[in-house]
Amino acid sequence: MCRWLAYSGTPVLLGTILYKPAHSLIDQSLHSRLGVETTNGDGFGIGWYAQEDIATPAVFRDTGPAWNNRNLREIADHVRSPLFFAHIRASTGTAVQQTNCHPFRHGRWMWMHNGAVAGFHALRRDLALRVDPSLYADVEGTTDSEMMFFLALTFGLDEDPPGAVARMAGVVEAVGREHGVADPLQMTVAVTDGESVWAFRYSSRHESRTLFYSTRVDSLRRLHPDLEFLREVSDETRLVVSEPLGDLPGAWNEVPEGTYGIVRPGHDAIHEFAPAPV
Known part of the structure; x- marks a missing residue:
């Protein structure tokens, strides 16, 4: 499947998080320990908000592996942001193409996903018909992940992100079961409007892919007072x-x-x- 990270806090160079940790996302692209696949080389993407303007995030995506992309290395050493998403992809059957790489963007929103809609090839048409017609023209790729995003937008992401994602999940499960799929949905999802980040862990079988969050910085400083990085970032x-x-x-x-x-x-x-039902 995939691996992803979401960062929010003190503005940092993307490379500080993408490359410097011992088991960074770049290392995980070759040596994932907890994913379904050890290697995640079917494309990657990063998205970030400028400190001065969160109206529309910037997105950089490519179809090659993250571990040897010189442009990613170049960007990561020069772009600083208080909020960014990063994703490495292992395709679950859809094409390896730029429009299928995460994160996906619409207006001020970004979305990324690890998991799958089971039987998506058979479900895709019925799910697409649930997307608001005014949004459908903006669907660029062929993945279940992007379809989930546009369903969430359809069901009120702007006003109520948790409710919109719950309604999206309800529709995916209902359509899946209409097609005889017992456990249609597997997801860890991150979504942001540039100010807040929402992260979801759910699957129809209640055996979801792994997801972790960092301990509060003030607590980590007490545990590890010698770590320079912890002295440089805020408690948020x-x-x-x-x-x-x-x-x-x-x-x-x-x-x-x-x-x-x-x-x-x-x-x-x-x-x-x-x-949630719709």
Whole structure:
């Protein structure tokens, strides 16, 4: 499947998070420990918000592997952002093409996904018909992940992100079961509007792909007072990742099954998550 990370906090160079950790996302593209596949080389993408303007995020995506992309290395050493997404892809059957690489963008929103809609080839038409016609022309690729994003946009992502994702999940499960798919949905999803990040862990079988969040920075400083990085970032800095970026004791916490978390200044929280009928 895939690996991803979401960063929110003190503006940092992308390379600080993408390359420097011992088990960075670049290392995971070759040596994933917790994913379905060890290698995630079917494309990658990064998306970020400029510090001065969050109206529209920038997105850079490519179909090659992340581990040897010189343009990614160049960007990562020169772009600084307070909020960015990064994703490495292992295709579940759709084409390896730029428009199928995450993160996906619409307006101020970004979305990325690890997992799959089971039987998506058979479900795709019925799911596409649920997308608001005014949005459908903006669907560029052929993945289940992008279809999930546009369903969430259709069901009110602008007004109620958790509710919109719950309604998206409800539709995917309902359509899947109409087609005889017992367990249609497997997902860890991150979505952001440039200010807050929402991260979801859910699957129809209740056996979701891994997802972790970082311990509060003030707590980590007490545990590891000699780490320079922890002295340079604010207490609001957070990471959400498919798998830990290293083995630092006390740094990582598993996101509970069937929950979603909110990361925003002054208000981090975890809530239960379940699909909702439409």
